[in-house]
Amino acid sequence: MSTGTLPLAGDWIRGISVSQPWTTAIVAGAKTIENRPRPWSWRGLVLLHAGLQIDRSALRMPLVARTIRGRDLPIGAVIGVARLTGCHQDPDGTPPCTEWAELGLWHLELTDVQELALPIPARGQLGPWKPTEDLVAQVRQQLPDLRP
Numbered sequence: 001m002s003t004g005t006l007p008l009a010g011d012w013i014r015g016i017s018v019s020q021p022w023t024t025a026i027v028a029g030a031k032t033i034e035n036r037p038r039p040w041s042w043r044g045l046v047l048l049h050a051g052l053q054i055d056r057s058a059l060r061m062p063l064v065a066r067t068i069r070g071r072d073l074p075i076g077a078v079i080g081v082a083r084l085t086g087c088h089q090d091p092d093g094t095p096p097c098t099e100w101a102e103l104g105l106w107h108l109e110l111t112d113v114q115e116l117a118l119p120i121p122a123r124g125q126l127g128p129w130k131p132t133e134d135l136v137a138q139v140r141q142q143l144p145d146l147r148p
Contacts, residue, residue, distance in 0.1 A: 012148035015047040015131045016084075016108075017124030020073040021064050023050040027080035027115040030067040031100045033107040039087045040108055042128045045148065047139060048080040048113075049124035063099060077119035078131075078139060081146060082110040116142050 018026065018034060025031035026048055052075050058064045086109040090096055101107050120138045122131070131139075140146050 013045040013047065013131060013136060014042050014128040015049050015124055016128060017049040017051040019051050020054045020075055021058055021068045023048055023079060024071050024073055025064060025067045026110060027113060028067050028071065029113055032110055033098055033100055034110060035102045035105040036108055037105060039106045040128060043084055046082055046084050047078045047131055048082055049078050049122060050075050051124055052076050074119040077121050079119045080113055080115045081139060081143060083112040085109045085111050114143055118142065
């Protein structure tokens with residue numbers, strides 16, 4: 001499929017805004033889920049947008065500190081792409097699905113994570129959002145093989 005025949009950006013890809021350092025933990029390949037208060041029905045590619053907030057308390061967690069050591073924490077930018085393949089909640093009384101899972105929350109399952117070489121400044125929002133065609137074009141300059 002050539003670039004000219006890709007569906008409109010909002011039809012095959014979404015954005016997800018995540019506070020730092022969690023976004024960097026995802027693009028580092030360690031954090032394979034994202035915790036959310038509600039389930040998401042969207043499945044497919046998502047732009048990983050580092051929101052404007054930094055969760056300062058998370059920086060003191062050993063798991064996070066080990067994962068992000070030596071990495072920049074850009075904010076207000078798309079820093080990667082992942083495939084959202086599922087969404088689940090751990091059943092009561094069972095151990096969490098990963099060490100990154102928070103009990104009682106929904107876990108967005110992320111695979112095929114690709115980190116961008118250069119962060120792309122962008123505005124995000126709550127919930128899955130539709131990126132502009134221009135933003136997707138900027139991402140595809142760094143990841144030319146990105147396809148639905």
